Structures are given as C-alpha cells and as structure tokens.
Amino acid sequence: MVRIGLLGCGNVGKIIATHQEGFQVVGVFDQLHEHAASLSELTGAKPYSDFNEFITADFDICVEAASIVAVRAYALKIIEHGKDLVILSVGALADDAFREDLISVAKENRKRIHIPSGAIMGLDNLKIGQISHIESILLRTTKSPESLKMNVSTRTLAFKGKAKDCIKLFPKNINVSVAIALASTHEVQVELWADPDVDKNIHEIFVKGEFGELYSKITNLPSPDNPATSYLAALSVLSLLKNINSPLVIGA
Ligand SMILES: NC(=O)c1ccc[n+]([C@@H]2O[C@H](COP(=O)([O-])OP(=O)(O)OC[C@H]3O[C@@H](n4cnc5c(N)ncnc54)[C@H](O)[C@@H]3O)[C@@H](O)[C@H]2O)c1
Structure with a gap:
C-alpha cells in the first residue's frame, strides 16, 4: 500500500x-x-x-x-x-x-x-509536442465571476495572453494552462472569460500541429467546497495514485 x-x-x-x-x-x-x-x-x-x-x-x-x-x-x-x-x-x-x-x-x-491531468482530460497526449511540431495552442477557459473573484454582469474577457502571465494574475484558476505548456513544451495562449451565465468551469483547448488539429471542451462541475476548483481535479489525483505502481501503464 x-x-x-x-x-x-x-x-x-x-x-x-x-x-x-x-x-x-x-x-x-x-x-x-x-x-x-x-x-x-x-x-x-x-x-x-x-x-x-x-x-x-x-x-x-x-x-x-x-x-x-x-x-x-x-x-x-x-x-x-x-x-x-x-x-x-x-x-x-x-x-x-x-x-x-x-x-x-x-x-x-x-x-x-x-503532474496530474487536473481539470482537463487528454493532458498526456499533448506530450506529442515534445517530439513533433506544434503550431499553436489556445486554452479558452470560462468560469463564473464568483470563482474568479470578479463582479461583472455580462460575459467579460478577464485575461488574454500567455499562460505564464495569466497564472501570475489568477494563481487559483488557470493551473491547467501551465500543465498544458509543460506537457507540450509549447507556449499556450490563454483567454480567460468570466461569465455570469455559467456555474461550471469550462476549458476549451485548440491545438494545431503536424498531427492535425484538436478541439476539446470539458464542462466541469465545481468542487463542493471550492467553486474555483473543478471536482475533476481531485478525481485526477485519485486515479493517478490508484495507478501509480500498476504494471499496466495506460496513456502517453
Ligand atoms: N492542476 C489543476 O488543474 C488544478 C485544478 C484545480 C485546483 N488546482 C489547485 O489545487 C490546489 C488545491 O485546491 P483546493 O480547491 O483544495 O484549494 P483550497 O483552498 O480548498 O485548499 C487549500 C488548502 O491548502 C492550505 N494551504 C494553502 N497554502 C498553504 C501553505 N503555504 N502551506 C500550508 N498549507 C497551505 C489551505 O489552508 C487550505 O486548507 C490549489 O492551488 C488549486 O489552485 C489545480
């Protein structure tokens, strides 16, 4: 154990x-x-x-x-x-x-x-960026204003720019952008939106590269005790720990 x-x-x-x-x-x-x-x-x-x-x-x-x-x-x-x-x-x-x-x-x-896959799925596959050309990566994240500690009544762009700059301004909200950059070894452009009409944490990922194109969208339920953290993030740690010594290794 x-x-x-x-x-x-x-x-x-x-x-x-x-x-x-x-x-x-x-x-x-x-x-x-x-x-x-x-x-x-x-x-x-x-x-x-x-x-x-x-x-x-x-x-x-x-x-x-x-x-x-x-x-x-x-x-x-x-x-x-x-x-x-x-x-x-x-x-x-x-x-x-x-x-x-x-x-x-x-x-x-x-x-x-x-590094667990946290609040997204497919983080492991993005490691192909370490061996194959990636042209661009965009992460578009949408969260409730409450979870971003903002007070807006319409959909508002809270940040647009590089992952490493976004994490400085929103250290509790955009960890996934840094995980994607580390996995792919490629710069990640981030759009972070505050939307009063959403009560979930939505991550859309757009990647173009030698492999083709990816679009993925995950709509995460917030955790019971912290709306800024997706429940999936906790599940990703649990599954990592459950498999950590398994002889069968699944995923890139
Ligand atoms: N990688 C991802 O995709 C991802 C997704 C969601 C959350 N997160 C991150 O996971 C972390 C935990 O999330 P959470 O929802 O459980 O947060 P939380 O605020 O509910 O709990 C954090 C706990 O850590 C303690 N803590 C904070 N700083 C500390 C320090 N310097 N020394 C000792 N204790 C400290 C706090 O007192 C608190 O009890 C956060 O940093 C969050 O941003 C990452």
Missing part, C-alpha cells in the same frame, strides 16, 4: 483523504491546523502543524493540494527528504528557474514529480 503525506487539507485534500483506494494517507499538514485536524478526525492520519516534522514522517509520496506558494516553499525540501511529489498547483512550475532547480534536485535524489 502506497503511503501518502497530504500537504493541503482544503477541498481537494478532503476528497483525497475520504476516497483512499490503493493508497493510505498517513500524515496531513496545513497552514491552518484546524483543517489538518479535521482531516485527521475523518481518516485517522496524523495531523502536523510543523512542516519539518511532517516531512520526516514515514510516507512515500507527498501529495500537494495547497497552493502555488506552498509548492514554492516546500517542494525542494520534500524531494530532498526522499519523497516523490504530486503537484496539483502546477502553476508554480511556470517559473523556469524554480522548475529546473526542482527537476535537477529530483534527478539527484532519484525521485519523481507527478
């Missing part, structure tokens, strides 16, 4: 901790101790209020479901303490210097960093 340490005990953390299949959450850490304590009550995992104690606990994989700030603060230490790492707040890896550092420390320590 894979032993997990959970960094971040909010909406996704709770879904992960209450659907343990093929893994066991043994330790939980959050900057808000009451969040860690309440997940501990639900699951029996040990709650930690001190990161340095958490990181020396006996688990194999640390699952981050906290924030970009948490990834920046803790990811290197997690790897250096001999844990593999699942990063959901993948926007942290938009910073080239930080990402390269993290990857090089993972190589040195023979550890792996997993």
Whole structure:
C-alpha cells in the first residue's frame, strides 16, 4: 500500500483523504491546523502543524493540494527528504528557474514529480509536442465571476495572453494552462472569460500541429467546497495514485 503525506487539507485534500483506494494517507499538514485536524478526525492520519516534522514522517509520496506558494516553499525540501511529489498547483512550475532547480534536485535524489491531468482530460497526449511540431495552442477557459473573484454582469474577457502571465494574475484558476505548456513544451495562449451565465468551469483547448488539429471542451462541475476548483481535479489525483505502481501503464 502506497503511503501518502497530504500537504493541503482544503477541498481537494478532503476528497483525497475520504476516497483512499490503493493508497493510505498517513500524515496531513496545513497552514491552518484546524483543517489538518479535521482531516485527521475523518481518516485517522496524523495531523502536523510543523512542516519539518511532517516531512520526516514515514510516507512515500507527498501529495500537494495547497497552493502555488506552498509548492514554492516546500517542494525542494520534500524531494530532498526522499519523497516523490504530486503537484496539483502546477502553476508554480511556470517559473523556469524554480522548475529546473526542482527537476535537477529530483534527478539527484532519484525521485519523481507527478503532474496530474487536473481539470482537463487528454493532458498526456499533448506530450506529442515534445517530439513533433506544434503550431499553436489556445486554452479558452470560462468560469463564473464568483470563482474568479470578479463582479461583472455580462460575459467579460478577464485575461488574454500567455499562460505564464495569466497564472501570475489568477494563481487559483488557470493551473491547467501551465500543465498544458509543460506537457507540450509549447507556449499556450490563454483567454480567460468570466461569465455570469455559467456555474461550471469550462476549458476549451485548440491545438494545431503536424498531427492535425484538436478541439476539446470539458464542462466541469465545481468542487463542493471550492467553486474555483473543478471536482475533476481531485478525481485526477485519485486515479493517478490508484495507478501509480500498476504494471499496466495506460496513456502517453
Ligand atoms: N492542476 C489543476 O488543474 C488544478 C485544478 C484545480 C485546483 N488546482 C489547485 O489545487 C490546489 C488545491 O485546491 P483546493 O480547491 O483544495 O484549494 P483550497 O483552498 O480548498 O485548499 C487549500 C488548502 O491548502 C492550505 N494551504 C494553502 N497554502 C498553504 C501553505 N503555504 N502551506 C500550508 N498549507 C497551505 C489551505 O489552508 C487550505 O486548507 C490549489 O492551488 C488549486 O489552485 C489545480
């Protein structure tokens, strides 16, 4: 059984901790101790209020479901303490210097960093961009103004430009753009729309390349406890963990 340490005990953390299949959450850490304590009550995992104690606990994989700030603060230490790492707040890896550092420390320590497909489907296939020419990638994301912390009464373009600039302005809303850029090794253009007529998180992906053309659209139900986070993001972590040591590897 894979032993997990959970960094971040909010909406996704709770879904992960209450659907343990093929893994066991043994330790939980959050900057808000009451969040860690309440997940501990639900699951029996040990709650930690001190990161340095958490990181020396006996688990194999640390699952981050906290924030970009948490990834920046803790990811290197997690790897250096001999844990593999699942990063959901993948926007942290938009910073080239930080990402390269993290990857090089993972190589040195023979550890792996997993990026789940998060709020989209088909992330794995976009890795063809690493071996074949891609002409363009556009991500058009539409969310409710509430989840973008905006107050508009008509459909409004909140951002248009590069993924790495969008994630700086909307660190809780557009992680998928950075995941797509990392998978494809191609720049991603983003349109982020606030639409008062939608109550779901919609991601449309347009890709043109040597392979042909892709259009995909996913209409995600928001998570019960956080409208900015699609429920699918939590499910993607659960399926990653369930399959992490499977001899049958499906997908690119
Ligand atoms: N990759 C994707 O496609 C994708 C999709 C959805 C959400 N996300 C990201 O996943 C993360 C978790 O989402 P959520 O809905 O569970 O968020 P949430 O706000 O409900 O929960 C986050 C929890 O992490 C804790 N936390 C935040 N920063 C911390 C820090 N520096 N140190 C310790 N604890 C910290 C908070 O106190 C909170 O309990 C967010 O960063 C979100 O943007 C990624």
